[in-house]
Amino acid sequence: MHILHVIGRSIGQIYFLPNAMSGWLMLGAVLLWSPPAAAFLLLGVLTQNACAYVLRAPAEDVHQGVYGFNGALVGIAAYLLAGFGVRGALCAILGSAVCAGLQYWLVPVLARINLPGMTAPFCLVASVFSLFPASWGMPAESAAVGGVAGIMRGALTSFSQVMLAGAPLTAAIIVAALALGSVRLLIFGAGGAAVGIVGGLAITAGSVSEGLTGYCAVLAAMALGVALPVASNRRTRILTAAGAALLSVVILAVFHSLHWAAFTWPFVLSVWIVVGVHGWLGQATSQRRRL
Template sequence: MHAAATEAQSAALRTLLRSFGQIVLQPNAFTGASLLAAWLLCDPRLACAALMGAVAANVSALLAGYQSDDTRAGLHGFNGALAGLAAFSFIADNATAAAVAILAATATAWLLEPWSRWLRARGLGVFSSPCLIITWLWLPLVTRVAQTASLTTEPTLGAAQLSRGWLAGFAQTGFASGALPGLLVLIGIAAASRRHALWALVGAGLASAMHLLLGASASSFDAGLLGFNGTLTAIALADCGIAVTLGGVVLSVVLQAAAAYYALPAMTAPFVLATWSMQWLTSRFTHGAAVAEPAKRAAAGRRVTSPASVRRAG
């Protein structure tokens, strides 16, 4: 009996940690533990927010009868964790933030199943879209505004500052900040997939460089606000080829710059929209190639067996 209870507790802990790992698209408990450590190092309030949101979403998924395999993989909990993090990032009062976090996380769990079915039918991933939808619904009700990338120019960045800002972009994938928390997140990604970690570095570096060239401020770079959408986009598209991945990162930069210009709380929307766009384009080209290839073979066959060809062959 004691062994069974211990195993159940261990499974629940792994599910919780995988929910955190899915924030950076890694269904890995060690990755989740790395994110948890990053939150604790940056601000224990964030760790509480993520725990609160993930637990609420996972419990709601179980009560709704969703597939247990998906729950164990962290697919039902990570949007809840993000919803909790968003609540505590935008709302200063802890009691209000906690109430909103639980309600928003529960709502993401209820939304996830029908929304993901609709997206899968169109060849698109769900990513953090449930969190975005729910957060945008309640966000107009609060007055605290998220920090956005500034468009004012500042002096040239030094090598140390470049390294810190580059790593801070990894921390911002989970609403944290700072180079050391970002390094912990990068280590967690690398533990699950060194290839994804390499692409994450490329995505963060390319996105940050483009934002700085577009006139974003050094303070935004230091906070990691310029690289996190590029990081997530690069990981999401890493298996789609170099051109698609880099194109997605560039598109995420354009979308984030546009949101910053209009002072919109984009959060991870540039990552989601850029990835959806590249997935849609890839599926269109793949479908077109799949349709065109049999037509080419049929046309070639018709040319070979045409009467003129037969007469020449004879």
């Protein structure tokens, strides 16, 4: 039962939600979209957690799924980039093992400068994967849907694109899983998706109807609105979350203009920037008060 809880929480932690039932629902959502992707997701979760055991990572972190969510994302990316076979499985295993090491050694270093690790280990590993030959490329995007229907589809699939899936049914199940575990996370995520849609339409940072302009905004809003709030005041927290979500769209547009694989880098970088600026402003305010 313990390992089932860890697996579920590992998947839920992709959305800052250490809820085992929600995590298993999310796995079911991925399974409906792509059984091979779900299999590789599980492979990544199990590998990273096994490596965490070898590293003697903090038991509470493992129990809460902290040593599994990056492996889950790496597993899906390995399937999409390398295919369902030996090569893809090796990428999932090796990449998830590296994520465990990064979580164990790099994330504490980032914490010393008050920066959260989040999906940085996944981004680093997936970015290395993306350097391989073009034959490893991701599947082509679905045809864009225009008008109001496209906007509604984009708002929904912003949630599933976090796990590299653009299927509306998968997205709907993920939304239900979030509602089951944390309505606050869902509300902030929906707000982030809205910012991502509006920002995407204004900046043309990607396919709006496929959720490709909103998935990083969803995570950024969840992070600074609920999981890693830099302000206790609700109004300031909302504005901070919205600002980070919009910044993620801008960073995503930069990645696209440079033809770089974005993964969740825009989310990570936008949160780091906002957290860094907030910390700098806090220090400046404290210094002025001492004068």
